[in-house]
Amino acid sequence: MNYLDSNRLECIVTETGPDPDASVIWLHGLGADGHDFEPIVPQLQRSSARSIRFVFPHAPVRPVTVNGGMEMRAWYDIAGMDIARDQDREGIADSVARVDRLIDDEIERGVPAERIVLAGFSQGGAIALRCGLARSERLAGVIALSCYLLEADEIDTWSTAPGRAAPVFMGHGSMDPVVPMALGRHAAERLVAVDVDVQWQAWVMAHGVHPDEISAIDRWLAERLGVPA
Template sequence: MCGNNMSAPLPAIVPAARKATAAVIFLHGLGDTGHGWAEAFAGIRIPHVKYICPHAFDIYGLSPDANEDESGIKRASENLKALIDQEVKNGIPSHRIMLGGFSQGGALSLYTALTTQQKLAGVVALSCWLPLRNSFPQASANSVNKDMHVLQCHGDADPLVPFIFGSQTAERVKSLINPANITFKTYRGLPHSACPEEMVDIKRFIEKQLPPIRDE
């Protein structure tokens, strides 16, 4: 997200079919926009869940082996926390909000969930890695999300974010939160992209972690 640039485009939103009592904030990868992911979530929509897909979460140098832009990552993480706060003001408590993202978007959602003081429902982390990994576990020492659930998905034919980065990230995250709450799914032959089988797994995960509230 472009710092405090007030002209940043509004997120692509898939509204809930009825009153929204849960939300998923999902961040795209480098050079993409939120539109494609909004379409993907429209295909697996859950009636009480609102999907928010921001644009312009590009952080240059955020890749598994690049010199990481620490200030950029932290600034983008603060912007993401502000989006969470906005949904809380809209009436959705933070523990009914899930973060997610693809590639650098997944990296940013993992980092934010592990360092924020906002209690979250979980993270969907696709084809990604944990940024600023040398700052952990100190960065997550006071995390309120040690019991959150994480669904991590990775194609075993990913040429951009090698599969080994995904599996190593899962092991690292297991040392930071309850390891029983981490699910790592592998998709045979999948490059740096998503697939229909993965979207079904994501829908099941969201349904489990963000069930309807009884009075809906």
């Protein structure tokens, strides 16, 4: 099935001030939608001190095999419980192309690539990593939460030198039953092995976002976007 023939991703857009000079594109997890991370914007108090455009896209609706073929918003199909195997390459490629288009849209709106951060949670985080590290220009950074590295064994093939130059923030729950922390840690180690600047942190939580994690993201994001302390 060729999902690229359908319309562009629908997005929720929030701006923290007039004439934003930076953008954050934030991808939700499996079964959620763009509204899922809308509430995080007012919690990013330091980084939001300057005008930022937050873009929260809705993933396409697709059948998800592991959920009995039920249709839901998903960045790619998941064939079974071993999420690191049997990856849906067609769905991954489709979502990477869609997110690339969102990044290009922001550049066309006047935000340079080095002022764009790509963020995501779970499936969204996996796509953020896969997309950000493959860009032809360096982004401001990638935030990858509670996720893993797609096509990890082929990273030398699909990643680019500018993509690998973007710093990465990775956060994970030590008790995550959905995406085991070992997968997230392995992703961080694999990125470090190809010279990506990775900040890895773990919190005592399940598959979610910790308040201290939001504070850490706020500090990291403010540093990437040049917000004064």
